[in-house]
Amino acid sequence: MIVLEVAVFLLVAAGGTAVVLTRDPLDQAIVASFYGLVLGIMFLVFQAPDVALSQITVGAVALPLMIVLALAKVRALAGSREDDRE
Amino acid sequence: MTPALRRRVFLVAGAVAGGLLLWGLTGLPDYGVYPGPYGDVLNAVAVDERKATNVVAAVTFDYRGVDTMGEEYILFAAVIGVAIVLRAQRGETEQEPDEDAADRRAPGTSNAVRVLGLALLGPVVLFGIYMVAHGHLSPGGGFQGGVVLATGALLVYLSGEYVTLRRVRPVALIDLAEGSGAAGYVAVGLLGLAAGAAFLENVLPLGQPGALLSSGMIPLINLAVGLEVAAGFVLLLSEFLEQTLVVRRPGEVT
Numbered sequence: 454m455i456v457l458e459v460a461v462f463l464l465v466a467a468g469g470t471a472v473v474l475t476r477d478p479l480d481q482a483i484v485a486s487f488y489g490l491v492l493g494i495m496f497l498v499f500q501a502p503d504v505a506l507s508q509i510t511v512g513a514v515a516l517p518l519m520i521v522l523a524l525a526k527v528r529a530l531a532g533s534r535e536d537d538r539e
Numbered sequence: 540m541t542p543a544l545r546r547r548v549f550l551v552a553g554a555v556a557g558g559l560l561l562w563g564l565t566g567l568p569d570y571g572v573y574p575g576p577y578g579d580v581l582n583a584v585a586v587d588e589r590k591a592t593n594v595v596a597a598v599t600f601d602y603r604g605v606d607t608m609g610e611e612y613i614l615f616a617a618v619i620g621v622a623i624v625l626r627a628q629r630g631e632t633e634q635e636p637d638e639d640a641a642d643r644r645a646p647g648t649s650n651a652v653r654v655l656g657l658a659l660l661g662p663v664v665l666f667g668i669y670m671v672a673h674g675h676l677s678p679g680g681g682f683q684g685g686v687v688l689a690t691g692a693l694l695v696y697l698s699g700e701y702v703t704l705r706r707v708r709p710v711a712l713i714d715l716a717e718g719s720g721a722a723g724y725v726a727v728g729l730l731g732l733a734a735g736a737a738f739l740e741n742v743l744p745l746g747q748p749g750a751l752l753s754s755g756m757i758p759l760i761n762l763a764v765g766l767e768v769a770a771g772f773v774l775l776l777s778e779f780l781e782q783t784l785v786v787r788r789p790g791e792v793t
Contacts, residue, residue: 502678503595506670510686515772518693522779529783 461495468492482520489513590745591675591754600680600757604739608724610682611764615721618771625782633785648698656698664691671765675754681761685768692773701784708777713770720767727759 468488475481489512496505540548568574581594581602591597599607627633667688674680696704727739734742739756746753 503593503680503683506679506683510683510690514690514693515686518776519779522776522783525783526779 457498461491461498464491465495478524479521482517482524485520486513486517489516586748589741589754589757590748590750591757592748593675593677593680595678596675596680596757596761597754600675600760601739601741601755604728604760607760607764608728608739611721611724611767614768614771615717618717618774621775622778625778627786631786653698656694660691660694660698663694664688667691667765667769671761672751672758674761674765675757676749676751681764681766682768684761685765686772688765688769689772689776692776696776696780701780704777704780708773710777713773713777716766717770717774720763720765720770723763723766724760727756727763730756 465488468484468491472481472484472488475484490509492512493505493509496502496508573579581598585594585597585602586592589597589601591601667684667690670679670684670687671681672684674684692704692708695707729738731740731742732738736742741755743755743759745755752758
């Protein structure tokens with residue numbers, strides 16, 4: 454059991470670092486989604502299945518989705534500004 | 540501020556913050572040692588008092604039900620806020636999403652995504668309903684189940700087209716579901732008042748632990764929350780999609 458706990462801690466540390474090191478926002482949303490899933494697994498390993506479910510639904514699904522959709526809108530807007538300048 | 544100075548300031552601040560964090564960590568109780576009385580008390584009495592095998596649900600929807608009502612209204616207010624901020628504004632026009640245009644140049648959805656999305660749709664919706672209905676028995680409940688249900692709408696969008704999602708998401712019905720979900724929580728609470736007890740105090744028969752119809756008002760509240768959360772997230776999703784795909788400022792490209 455202790456091996457599993459150490460492994461999941463290392464995964465969380467690696468995932469958090471990966472989110473910080475990813476510079477492109479779109480890539481970052483996907484990496485953050487994976488990090489949310491890993492966090493959910495950590496909660497499950499530490500016997501908090503209720504929190505794990507909340508974490509997966511919010512951290513791995515809802516949050517990255519909102520970021521991706523917002524990015525799409527921002528990029529469309531940025532495209533229109535460049536057109537204005539031309 | 541030069542980069543060297545900035546790095547020095549960061550190192551000092553990082554060392555102080557790291558030291559405080561380590562100091563705090565050494566003061567934590569040992570792993571598996573629970574110092575507070577409430578968890579132990581609740582573990583001992585919750586199943587007996589509320590007949591809910593998921594003690595977490597007994598706490599969130601019964602012992603501290605008013606707090607959870609506040610949480611539900613936080614989400615409700617957030618969804619309304621997003622809907623207001625993302626409304627079509629002056630000077631913006633709505634157009635058919637390019638995605639559905641005949642001369643669409645963007646690569647289409649791959650068949651793998653379509654098939655997987657459609658195959659997952661049924662199980663995901665069923666799992667969401669299961670989670671909402673069994674919140675008092677096993678991990679899950681209205682909040683988690685509601686989000687899972689809403690991802691069904693996302694799967695429809697991913698495996699179909701935006702117009703398909705528009706067809707399966709009658710806005711009036713979604714608004715109604717969200718409103719009645721939010722109001723349902725209060726209505727269940729008022730049941731207690733109507734029966735001469737306190738607000739949100741259980742007045743329904745408790746049943747046997749482990750049965751689907753047990754734990755008094757907890758399943759009812761879960762149902763209301765599930766409805767509110769599912770409708771709220773579908774509304775959020777479609778507001779964002781609408782803003783991204785349909786609403787255009789003059790000259791905006793896609």
